[in-house]
Amino acid sequence: MHVVIAGGHGKIALRLARLLAAQDVRVTGLIRNPDHAEDVRRAGARPQVCDLERVSVEEVAAHLEGADAAVFAAGAGPGSGAARKDTVDRAASVLLADAAERTGVRRFLQISAMGADRLPRPGSDEVWAAYITAKGRAEADLRARDLDWLILRPGRLTDAPGTGLVTLAEPEVGRAEVTRDDVAAVLAALLHAPAVRRRTLELVNGTTPIEEAVAALAA
Numbered sequence: 678m679h680v681v682i683a684g685g686h687g688k689i690a691l692r693l694a695r696l697l698a699a700q701d702v703r704v705t706g707l708i709r710n711p712d713h714a715e716d717v718r719r720a721g722a723r724p725q726v727c728d729l730e731r732v733s734v735e736e737v738a739a740h741l742e743g744a745d746a747a748v749f750a751a752g753a754g755p756g757s758g759a760a761r762k763d764t765v766d767r768a769a770s771v772l773l774a775d776a777a778e779r780t781g782v783r784r785f786l787q788i789s790a791m792g793a794d795r796l797p798r799p800g801s802d803e804v805w806a807a808y809i810t811a812k813g814r815a816e817a818d819l820r821a822r823d824l825d826w827l828i829l830r831p832g833r834l835t836d837a838p839g840t841g842l843v844t845l846a847e848p849e850v851g852r853a854e855v856t857r858d859d860v861a862a863v864l865a866a867l868l869h870a871p872a873v874r875r876r877t878l879e880l881v882n883g884t885t886p887i888e889e890a891v892a893a894l895a896a
């Protein structure tokens with residue numbers, strides 16, 4: 678299996694790369710900063726410099742050629758303004774999905790966020806509103822495509838060690854935390870569960886072992 682991770686130097690992306698590389702899955706990490714290449718290599722993935730706010734769909738497609746799955750793990754991140762929520766959290770996902778369609782990479786996992794299906798409350802912080810709007814628009818774009826897409830909405834992310842125990846279900850599971858380790862482990866399990874597709878799933882830490890939670894969805 679060959680998996681291409683967009684935003685390959687992200688905290689979840691690096692964890693996912695390590696898990697997949699340990700399973701002998703070939704992983705390519707698309708990064709925008711060449712200084713991040715060594716970290717990506719150390720995680721067991723092949724870094725490719727590909728700034729998703731600057732490249733053409735043809736360039737992204739060249740990286741996806743022959744891959745089995747694409748994972749959108751990029752995000753403008755904390756500290757970025759409203760404009761980059763649109764250019765990364767929405768537009769870069771749309772670009773990756775365009776490239777996936779062109780190259781026939783049907784499997785597409787998108788990391789979204791809880792609340793992406795709701796309009797921001799009037800008076801909410803401008804950057805938060807731009808973020809959640811961008812996530813919602815990226816989700817809507819993906820749902821309209823003829824791809825084996827899967828949208829994963831984690832709760833509030835933490836860097837605590839993974840527990841292996843989750844609640845993974847269709848909305849709404851209720852807001853709670855989830856470790857990035859567990860998000861990566863769920864993504865890895867979902868990549869091996871092609872029957873789980875064209876669904877929107879929410880994820881928080883819970884009481885069900887990850888393999889069991891994914892198997893239940895695939896059944």
Ligand SMILES: NC(=O)c1ccc[n+]([C@@H]2O[C@H](COP(=O)([O-])OP(=O)(O)OC[C@H]3O[C@@H](n4cnc5c(N)ncnc54)[C@H](OP(=O)(O)O)[C@@H]3O)[C@@H](O)[C@H]2O)c1
Pocket residue numbers: 683684685686687688689690707708709710727728729730731750751752753754755765769788789790791830831832833834835857
């Ligand atoms: N924080 C939360 O509680 C929370 C909750 C739910 C969902 N999420 C979402 O979960 C996702 C992953 O989270 P995370 O913690 O792993 O994020 P992260 O560590 O911030 O990783 C995001 C990655 O995207 C990359 N990126 C940004 N712009 C790019 C571009 N133009 N081209 C290519 N890569 C680009 C960043 O690279 P640079 O280092 O070069 O900027 C970074 O490596 C994000 O989409 C986030 O919005 C977060």
